[in-house]
Amino acid sequence: MSEQTTSTAAPVSTSGGGADLHIVDVTKRFGSFKAVDDLTLTIPAGSFFALLGPSGCGKTTTLRMVAGLEEPSAGRIVIGNEDVTHKKPYKRPVNTVFQSYALFPHLDIFENVAFGLRRSGSKDVRNEVEAMLELVELSTYARRKPTQLSGGQQQRVAVARALINKPEVLLLDEPLGALDLKLRRQMQIELKRIQTDVGITFVHVTHDQEEAMTMADTIAVMNAGQVEQMGAPMELYENPVTTFVANFLGQSNLIKGELTGKTGGDASLLVQGQRMAMPTARVHSERDEVWVGVRPEKMQISRAGTAVEGENSMAGVVTDASYIGVSTQYLVKLPWGQEVSIFSQNLSTEGPLGAGEDVVLHWNPAHTFALDASQDADAGAEKVEGDE
Amino acid sequence: MSAAPAPGAAAPADDVARSVGTKAWTPYALLSPGMLWLAIFFLIPTVMLARMSLSSGSAFAGDGTFTFSVKSLQWGNYGDAISKYVIDSPIFQKSLIYALIATVLCLAIAYPLAYTIAFKAGRWRNLLLVLVIAPFFTSFLLRTTAWSTILSDSSVVVQFMESTGMLNVLHAINTPDSWPTWTQIFPDGLTGENRVLQTPLAVILGITYNFLPFMTLPLFASLERIDIRLIEAATDLYSSAFTAFRKVTFPLSLPGVVAGTLLTFIPAAGDPVNAALLGAANDSLMGNAIDAQFKATGNYPLAASLSVMLMVVIVTMVALYVRRAGTEELV
Ligand SMILES: Nc1ncnc2c1ncn2[C@@H]1O[C@H](COP(=O)(O)OP(=O)(O)OP(=O)(O)O)[C@@H](O)[C@H]1O
Ligand SMILES: [Mg+2]
Secondary structure, eight states: OOOSSSOOOOHHHHHHOOOOOOOOEEEEOOOOOOOOEEEEEEEEOOOEEEEEEEEEEHHHOOOOOTTEEEEEEEEEEETTTEETTSGGGSSSEEEEEEETTOOOTTTTTTHHHHHHHTTOOOOOOOHHHHHHHTTTTTTGGGSSGGSSOOOHHHHHHHHHHTTTTTOSSSESSSTTTTOOOOHHHHHHHHHHHHHHHHHHEEEEEEEHHHHHHHSSSEEEEEEEEEEEEEEEEHHHHHSSSSHHHHHHOOEEEEEEEEEEEEEEEEEEEEETTTTEEEEEEGOSSSEEEEEEOGGGOOOOETTTTTOOOOHHHHHEEEEEEEEOOSSEEEEEOOTTOOEEEEEEEESSSSSOOOOTOOOOOOOOOGGOOEEEEEETTTHHHHHHHHOO | OTHHHHHHHHHHHHHHHHHTTTTHHHHHHHHHHHHHHIIIIIHHHHEEEEOOOOOOOOSSSSSSSSEOOOOOOOOHHHHHHIIIIIISSSHHHHHHHHHHHHHHHHHHHHHHHIIIIIIIOGGGGHHHHHHGGGGSSSSSHHHHHHHHHHTTTTHHHHHHHTTHHHHHHHHHHHTTTTTTTGOOSTTTTTSSSOOOSSHHHHHHHHHHHHHHHHHHHHHHHHHHHHHHHHHHHHHHOOEEEEHHIIIIIIHHHHHHHHHHHHHHHHHHEEEEEEHHHHTTTTOOOOOHHHHHHIIIOOHHHHHHHHHHHHHHHHHHHHHHHHHHHHHTOOO
């Protein structure tokens, strides 16, 4: 229904359906532990919104509060213009695709999908269910029991069962978590297609950053019950505002530096005695002590002595080079002992640089970002290597 | 003991590997003790019982022996059993109906109990489970006798039932005199005008009490297995708490309901103790009738044919019931 380009721009509001979802100052305590800590989010109608964060950061808890399965300790939840904070789950215009699917084992696929329609007293259950099964390509399985389906098929039933009720907001709690990589990629495309077709607001929880980036219009990165940063995938990746986001979404090289001045749109930096420049708009620090960040693929690596004009640069020694076809991953040791990583496209005809070679690293100042140095430089980092 | 057995241990491990190869035998090997037990203590006695039910003779009359001949099968024993215990006095029907009522009462009491223990008890769960089976630590006879005190005419319970008019209502529930003899299950009402002990209700309550754990435990087992997320999914799909129960929780607990009702109904239908201790002297059930024919009269063939009859009817009822319940989407 909506014209959706492969946009990474601001979420597209569609006339297709769905309603804005506002989570306002919501806190959820379990005993003295805050699973969700003063969370505020606005999710525009019709958008595909991803809630991305490491295990235990409060994603499921947030969804459960929106669905009404958990009551917030404080704050409000508003769908469209209606405050639903204290409404029973069955009175909310919201449906959930559960992390474990939670299909009813005693009912066949048809009845699973028809469940919500039968409760809300729909007139034309039969045709609607058949149309929905058609959409998720499960028509031939209507009379099977959930246990007789594969994981991917069960997942589609779970989506169909929620979607058929045409909720204002569809909540998806890691719906693809149990699937293998190939099937997951396939389902991501399928889910995205369905969302574009029906135009309902999707809130998709995941801890797979690639999944969030490929599917969502807008991503909120959560950590320890709070939103670290929210925005379009490209914005989050190119211009992270915290070390957690810089490390959790892809990788980042963070080097200690000092902000020495701002003139107009440009800021100047001093990094281990070396002057560098960057756009002021990419400085996310109140203090002068900063982490100077550059993504590994934004850094270029050249033999020592290569002239680099108008770019930020620093010298180093290659400690490791792994050739992986499409690119070569280098580890380069900087004079003060820190190691940075560089993903370099294999454009030269001479083959990769070897370990022990003196090199110069350089990058476009516009690719530099600066983060408050009081943060842990490794926040969110383990996840990138550990997962997937 | 630590290092020495190591080389030796390799040999049994090899044996295990080999026996896995011939695993076609494993199920039979595992089944055989149970099969042997069933053969000795169930199959053979059942055949002997059936044979006795078609024999003639008496333990106390003549030379005290029984004759069984394939040429003259004593089907008359069954005729006697039916005319005495079905037509002249409806003891057979009464046993089944008392057991049925007790089973329904058990279900009505045990379901909320098991539900609470499974879903709402939190850290009290284990304690409550222990309490459910705690009565087993005292003798069955003793506990049943205790009920004759609880239900005695001067007891608080009976006084309360009397003063609230409950007894009048229960007394009024009877099988009208105009009905034929074989339907006279409660000729004098479910209770007396001002007493409970030695009335049908006392027997039914006794059975209900005694078999309650047999209903509660299977119900608990099947309720406890239910994934809470299924119930959440139901509420997410526009079910109120009650609808979620009706459409999800209850259907998923059906295996427990079936197991519980069978474990209650089958033994209840043949139980002699509750009728003997709590019922009126003339108000005996099948268990008592069989007991009397064996011990008092020595009419083993009649007693045996009563047993066979009861068994056949129960097995038929159970088979129909399980089939019916089986079509209701057992998981
Ligand atoms: N019912 C509960 N009682 C106590 N603590 C809870 C409860 N539910 C969740 N928590 C805690 O709240 C935190 C957030 O849990 P939540 O399930 O929202 O995490 P999540 O982000 O969905 O993680 P995952 O990616 O592993 O699913 C966790 O530390 C968890 O232990
Ligand atoms: Mg979760």
